[in-house]
Amino acid sequence: MRLLITGIRGFVGLHLARLTKDLGWDVFGTSRSPSAPLDLGAGRFAPVAGWAPELDQSPDKVLKEFQPDAIVHLAAESFAGSGGVGSPSLWKSNLDGTRILLDSIAHHSPKALVLFVGTGLSYGPRSPNGSKSVESDPLSPPNAYAATKSCADILCQIAHKDPGLLVIRARPFNHIGPGQSAKFAVSSFTRQFAAMKKGLVPKVLRTGNLTSSRDFTDVRDIARGYILLLQSGQPGEAYNLGSGIATSLETVIEHLEKITGIAPEIIPDPQLFRKSDPPVLLADISKIKSTTGWTPEIPLFKTLQDLWADWSSRPDSDLILENSFAQKA
Numbered sequence: 226m227r228l229l230i231t232g233i234r235g236f237v238g239l240h241l242a243r244l245t246k247d248l249g250w251d252v253f254g255t256s257r258s259p260s261a262p263l264d265l266g267a268g269r270f271a272p273v274a275g276w277a278p279e280l281d282q283s284p285d286k287v288l289k290e291f292q293p294d295a296i297v298h299l300a301a302e303s304f305a306g307s308g309g310v311g312s313p314s315l316w317k318s319n320l321d322g323t324r325i326l327l328d329s330i331a332h333h334s335p336k337a338l339v340l341f342v343g344t345g346l347s348y349g350p351r352s353p354n355g356s357k358s359v360e361s362d363p364l365s366p367p368n369a370y371a372a373t374k375s376c377a378d379i380l381c382q383i384a385h386k387d388p389g390l391l392v393i394r395a396r397p398f399n400h401i402g403p404g405q406s407a408k409f410a411v412s413s414f415t416r417q418f419a420a421m422k423k424g425l426v427p428k429v430l431r432t433g434n435l436t437s438s439r440d441f442t443d444v445r446d447i448a449r450g451y452i453l454l455l456q457s458g459q460p461g462e463a464y465n466l467g468s469g470i471a472t473s474l475e476t477v478i479e480h481l482e483k484i485t486g487i488a489p490e491i492i493p494d495p496q497l498f499r500k501s502d503p504p505v506l507l508a509d510i511s512k513i514k515s516t517t518g519w520t521p522e523i524p525l526f527k528t529l530q531d532l533w534a535d536w537s538s539r540p541d542s543d544l545i546l547e548n549s550f551a552q553k554a
Contacts, residue, residue, distance in 0.1 A: 226250040228455075229293035229337075231284075231326065232300030233263060233273060236405050237342070241297060241448040242271050248452070253291045255284065255300060276300070278322020279314045288333040295338040295455050298326060304370070304408045311369025319373035320380070327384045327392075338391045340454055343378040345398035345440065345465060346371040350503035357509035360396070360463045367503055378463070391460040395451060398467035398508045402444035402528050403535035411441070411477055412532065418485045419536040420544040430489040435478065438471035438505045443523035453517035467508025468521050480529050 228245060232238045233254025245252050246265045254263060255276035262270035274291075276284045278300050302318040323341065330337060348358040349365030364379075366372040378394055385392045405412040410433065420426045450466045458464060482488050513519050536544070 226455075227292065227294045228252050229287070229291050229296045230254045230271075231276065231278075231296070231298050232256070233271060234260070235299055235303075237400070237444055237448060237451075238299050239263070239404060240402070240444050241299070241451055244445070244448050244452060253287075253293065255287055278325065279318035281317070281321065281325065284326055284329045285333060288329055293334060293337050295340070296326075296330065296334070297340045297342065297451055297455070298323065299342050301342075301374075302370075304406070309369060311373060315369060316373055319370075320376050323377040323380060327380065327390060330390060331384070331388045335388070335390065338393070338455060338460065339381075340393050340395055340451055340458070341377065341381045342451070343374045343394055343396045343463075344371060345396045345467060345506060345508055346503075347375040347378060347396060348506075351505055351507065357469065357507045358465065359509040360465060360512055382461070382463075385461045393454055393458040393460055394463040395454060396463055396465050396508075397447050397450075398440035398442065398465070398506055400442045400444045400447040400466075401532060403531050405444070405532070410474060411529075412536075414474075414478060414481060415529070415532045416536045416544055418481050418487055418489070418533065419539070421487050421489060422485055422537065423541065423544065425541055425545050428487060428489040430478065430491050431494045432474070432478070432491055433494065434502060435475040435491075435493075436473060436504070437502055438473045438507075440467040440470065440506055440508045441472050441477075441525055441528070442466065442468045442521050443525075443528040446521040446523050449522075450513065450517070450519045453519045454513070457517040458513075459516065462512075462516075464513040464516070465508040465510050466513060466519070467510055468525075469508055469510050470525075471505055471507045472525060477525075477529070480526055481533065484526075484530055484533050 234256045252271040257277045259275040260273045347364045364375045366375045381392045384390045401411045407413045407416045
């Protein structure tokens with residue numbers, strides 16, 4: 226299997242690429258600029274070519290050179306900032322970049338299996354009791370980021386019908402773990418705890434809305450799910466990936482307090498609250514489970530322990546360089 230991962234140096238791309246070493250796949254990747262090969266461990270490396278979807282660049286050269294059997298499209302702008310209708314770069318990267326990639330695939334790798342990575346946020350808010358989102362539910366994105374992904378999701382569905390590309394659509398819900406940016410809530414909390422533990426900052430935790438509940442899954446489980454979809458998924462179909470369990474951010478903080486032994490003062494920051502945030506996001510994963518056998522294996526507490534270990538190993542400058550703990554659940 227010759228696998229091309231767009232955005233290979235991103236949060237999920239790194240985990241996905243390294244999981245493939247046990248499968249013996251030939252892995253290639255793209256990043257916003259060419260870079261040294263990515264070390265996958267066990268003496269294996271993945272070449273990395275330059276491709277920036279937000280700059281209207283064609284990936285023709287990449288596809289011609291690598292001739293992939295499968296493509297996982299991860300390259301995207303994953304943080305929508307303060308909200309609104311979204312920046313031009315957000316739309317260019319997430320929608321136009323997907324369109325350009327699909328067009329290039331149609332011309333140069335029409336038989337390649339494509340896994341487009343969207344988001345479970347596309348379903349929007351459910352009922353207050355937290356009913357689970359299923360793949361047949363209508364898409365109702367609550368913010369610009371989810372809107373760009375929803376439009377790209379629909380575009381992939383069209384590309385499957387005409388020109389007949391082999392596109393599978395993944396809709397992962399919130400995934401967390403080692404290597405995640407502190408722009409996201411759980412990683413931001415963990416970084417703040419690490420800074421407190423080292424005595425770099427007062428024992429004060431800045432947060433947004435802690436009552437919202439999310440479907441958290443370890444990024445390594447999500448990456449494993451993508452591999453199983455490449456092996457057993459049905460082109461033309463969409464698949465949710467998640468834990469099927471709603472956990473409040475308040476509970477996440479309680480777990481971090483147990484892990485770190487720190488009970489900080491919690492200060493809600495109005496700038497981190499978002500009107501568009503759904504109170505509950507929850508995935509129905511029956512479809513991917515029945516199709517591939519995938520279910521998450523790593524407990525949330527273990528994920529948080531590993532995320533804590535990751536941030537604790539970072540230099541002090543990584544823990545205190547930014548004080549604008551932007552939060553996206």
